[in-house]
Amino acid sequence: MRFHAEPIDFTPQPGRGAPVWTGRAADGEDLQRFAISVHRHGGRLAALWGEDRRPQGAGFRLHCVFALDEGHPWLVLDLPAENPVYPDLAGIFPAANRMQRAARDMVGIGFDGGDQRPWLRHGAWPADWYPLRHDAGPAPTHENAPSDYDFVQVGGEGAHEIPVGPIHAGIIEPGHFRFSVIGERVLRLEQRLGYQHKGVERRFMGADLATGARLVGRISGDSTCAYAWAYASAAEAACGAEPPPRALALRALLLERERIANHLGDLGALGNDAALAFGLTQFMRLKEDWLRANAELFGHRYLMDRIVPGGVTHDLDAPALSRLVGQCERFGREVKALRRIYDEHAGLQDRFLTTGIIGADLARELSLSGMAARACGIVLDGRAYRQDYTPPPPWAALGVRPATDERGDVAARVAVRFDEIFESLRLLRELAVGLPAGPLRAELAPVPGGMGLGVVEGWRGEVIVGLNFDAAGRLARVHPHDPSWQAWPALEHAVLKDIVPDFPLINKSFNLSYSGADL
Amino acid sequence: MISLLKRILRTGILTEPLPAPAEQGAQPEPELERLHDDILAILGRALTIREVDAGSCNGCELEIHALNNPYYNLEGRGIKFVASPRHADMLLVTGPVTKNMENALRIAHDCTPDPKLVVAVGDCGCGCGEVGALFGPNYATCGAVENVIPVDVRVPGCPPTPVALMRGILAAIRRG
Numbered sequence A: 001m002r003f004h005a006e007p008i009d010f011t012p013q014p015g016r017g018a019p020v021w022t023g024r025a026a027d028g029e030d031l032q033r034f035a036i037s038v039h040r041h042g043g044r045l046a047a048l049w050g051e052d053r054r055p056q057g058a059g060f061r062l063h064c065v066f067a068l069d070e071g072h073p074w075l076v077l078d079l080p081a082e083n084p085v086y087p088d089l090a091g092i093f094p095a096a097n098r099m100q101r102a103a104r105d106m107v108g109i110g111f112d113g114g115d116q117r118p119w120l121r122h123g124a125w126p127a128d129w130y131p132l133r134h135d136a137g138p139a140p141t142h143e144n145a146p147s148d149y150d151f152v153q154v155g156g157e158g159a160h161e162i163p164v165g166p167i168h169a170g171i172i173e174p175g176h177f178r179f180s181v182i183g184e185r186v187l188r189l190e191q192r193l194g195y196q197h198k199g200v201e202r203r204f205m206g207a208d209l210a211t212g213a214r215l216v217g218r219i220s221g222d223s224t225c226a227y228a229w230a231y232a233s234a235a236e237a238a239c240g241a242e243p244p245p246r247a248l249a250l251r252a253l254l255l256e257r258e259r260i261a262n263h264l265g266d267l268g269a270l271g272n273d274a275a276l277a278f279g280l281t282q283f284m285r286l287k288e289d290w291l292r293a294n295a296e297l298f299g300h301r302y303l304m305d306r307i308v309p310g311g312v313t314h315d316l317d318a319p320a321l322s323r324l325v326g327q328c329e330r331f332g333r334e335v336k337a338l339r340r341i342y343d344e345h346a347g348l349q350d351r352f353l354t355t356g357i358i359g360a361d362l363a364r365e366l367s368l369s370g371m372a373a374r375a376c377g378i379v380l381d382g383r384a385y386r387q388d389y390t391p392p393p394p395w396a397a398l399g400v401r402p403a404t405d406e407r408g409d410v411a412a413r414v415a416v417r418f419d420e421i422f423e424s425l426r427l428l429r430e431l432a433v434g435l436p437a438g439p440l441r442a443e444l445a446p447v448p449g450g451m452g453l454g455v456v457e458g459w460r461g462e463v464i465v466g467l468n469f470d471a472a473g474r475l476a477r478v479h480p481h482d483p484s485w486q487a488w489p490a491l492e493h494a495v496l497k498d499i500v501p502d503f504p505l506i507n508k509s510f511n512l513s514y515s516g517a518d519l
Numbered sequence B: 001m002i003s004l005l006k007r008i009l010r011t012g013i014l015t016e017p018l019p020a021p022a023e024q025g026a027q028p029e030p031e032l033e034r035l036h037d038d039i040l041a042i043l044g045r046a047l048t049i050r051e052v053d054a055g056s057c058n059g060c061e062l063e064i065h066a067l068n069n070p071y072y073n074l075e076g077r078g079i080k081f082v083a084s085p086r087h088a089d090m091l092l093v094t095g096p097v098t099k100n101m102e103n104a105l106r107i108a109h110d111c112t113p114d115p116k117l118v119v120a121v122g123d124c125g126c127g128c129g130e131v132g133a134l135f136g137p138n139y140a141t142c143g144a145v146e147n148v149i150p151v152d153v154r155v156p157g158c159p160p161t162p163v164a165l166m167r168g169i170l171a172a173i174r175r176g
């Protein structure tokens, strides 16, 4: 199969996951042409990473996952062992900027031109040592000195900088924000991330499937179900196995419970950031009830390790399912009452409306996905039908209605989150009532050399996991991709022209993952 | 406004006695009440905590946030999270300490006035169990918090529950 008459042949990936096609670019020019064509057709750059294939007698490999209306073309480009360099894609997709820099820091594959500053490497290891190369060995002894970073300077009379972080004022992950301001107005925000980098990708190398599953569920704790499902889906595609229908329905149930838990927490925090402590207390109460029910139904408050390659670990019996339905009804009523209070609260709406705006064009340009994109009026949800796209099971049978809002501001992200809670509650009831019978898990046997890609619509957006096995059937390379990669730069735009005191509110309306993108 | 007040009245005070609706999981609730009392008895004053995420997956942060929900109501008991280590009696540290956070954690520790307490949170922060081993020292992490700064109390778990966290905070106060 070909896309837009570009001369690259793609093969559909087998299995029951989201639609993926694999293809190979002949050279850098081929890749660049394909990227331009995807961009022209309104597509996105979904993920990019590098791989060392020298143990297989080859060179290096660049992986690019694009997103089109019909699904995800996964394009690889083989690079020579000596001087592996490919053409810079950031001029076509700005989202490529940080991913290319990370691939260079991790694997040592370069790109010509563009922004060459390090990204994940701060000062803990030398610039010519690459942790994801097979012959990297233990890290060389190196003084862990904080490195200088070349922030873009903003000049002009009265302009000054406010550096924030890496340790922030609240209970929140670390990162550095450099605000350039005049008075309290933000002229520019530049992020420097990577503080959460803990070598996750290297830990996958040589691990078995089960160890990888535990690791993948701890890349971003708030999205553990999304990651576990994307990983399982990639592994199943690589092994040519299919999870049973009951497992797929239970996975959806787990994912929607995760979505609701996160939206509840963030809606409370958003109320609090706009000085309505009542909102925080009420939503935190609901969230705690929700988490306790998770523990009761599935044995873990955040549902870690419940989705595994081949299926799921926990079943729900009839009484548990009817309790779950009852809980959804109560939550529907409670959240509806709170929404009315939020909607009618003038002080809250005054802070939410027109704050932190992103337009649809900018969102497309930045390859934004998920809740933040839907709040710019982009109807994009991997669980829902759209032209040329059929969602994978079990979504196809559920008729998911994506929540959207045209406004692109904090108010829109609040509205989308409320709407998504109601839709997820509906999905939970349908899933509970129509749970198919059958086994929970299929056997999985790693296929040496096999590769697979999983795509799951997590609560933030598209969570992607690409993996491949080595000749012994162990994990050669796993790359987990968080939607925050694309959304962090969007946040840099969203605060422009707003005032510094609105930043916490804008930031919370996205609530991006540091750990998920720092790896 | 009326609906807001009505909602507040209808919600009532949840902290004491702890609610036990049918759908809630088993929580050692009597113990929770005892912990609250112990904290008050031992301290009789406020305790301030600076939370430092030094490399977590953000799972531990979710449970630390939960400490302030109306059920656990830590702040209502005079235990407060503060924005600066200079205002803190205790550091609550999560994550396998990443190399990229190592210096920042040392600085935060240096800035915390003596006498100070340090509680390491989670299997990552304690370097224990399968998860602690997964994230143990490598090119990018120092592993357990105690590999970087002295630790008074460890609270394992992935993530540890709010009750376990309260127990750990209390144990640190007892020792301090």
Ligand code: SF4
Pocket: A218, A221, B055, B056, B057, B058, B059, B060, B094, B095, B096, B121, B122, B123, B124, B125, B131, B157, B158, B159, B160
């Ligand atoms: S202990 Fe578990 S929840 Fe806490 S940071 Fe580590 S992996 Fe995440």
